[in-house]
Amino acid sequence: MTRTGRPREFDKDKTLARALELFWSRGYGATSIQDLVDVLAVERGSLYGTFGDKRRFYLDAVRLYWDVYERHLTTALDARPLLPALREILTHPARLDEMISDVGTPHGCLVGNTTAELVPHDSEATELVTRSYRRFTEIVSDALRLAQATGEVTENTHPEAQAQLLLYIVQGLSLVSRAGLDRTATLAAIDAALGALRA
Known part of the structure; x- marks a missing residue:
């Protein structure tokens, strides 16, 4: 049988995961195609042929990031009690030194x-x-609603509004973490937010 086309010389999923790390550490604008070629050790033509241009490659990496994050979030919030699990989610940006590759x-x-x-x-x-x-x-509002039913979270709050507030907190912490975080002050702020949820 005659083979058509050039065999792929790299694992697409592993290459995308590696690119995710690079984009995450440097940012979209600061990561060049040459950076990707050098770090991933893949020919430029192969990258274009498999992933398209840098923008397409980046958006695929963001989708992968979110898929992994959502699975982690769902698994974490299945734990009981809920509030310690939420604390772990919210403190994630404060532990970036544990994620160095x-x-x-x-x-x-x-x-x-x-x-x-x-x-x-x-x-x-x-x-x-x-x-x-x-x-x-x-995901968070569903978890809060279940925790209200078990008496862990106060009923004097709207799960959807609290989930939105927690989104603002985690995104705010993620942004501030890029300039460095005072861990003590960060944890105190997170505990204050979660304290308002406690029954």
Whole structure:
């Protein structure tokens, strides 16, 4: 049988995951195609042929980031009691030093970084981050509603509004973490927010 086309010389999923680390540590604008070629050790033509241009490659990386984050978020919030699990989610940006790879240190939330760099000028990026934020509030509000039913979370609050507030907190922390965080003050602020939810 005659083989057509050139065999792919790299694992697409592993390459995308590696690119995600690079984009996350450097940002979209500061990552060049040559950076990707050098770090991923993949020929430029192969990258273009598999992922398209840098923008398409970046948005695929953001989608991967969110898929992983959403699975982590859902699993974490299935734990009981809920409030300690929420605390773990909210303190994530304060623990960036635990996430250093040989590519670099991630800076904040990649979805939040995409908002800062590409929204609202890029409609596809805008749709992607809007959907991600909506999913965060849906997942968290569902968890809060269940915790109200068990008596862990006060009934004197609206789960949807509180979930939206927690989104603002986690995104705000992600942004501020890029300039460095005072861990003690950060944890105190998170505990104050969660204290208002306690029954």
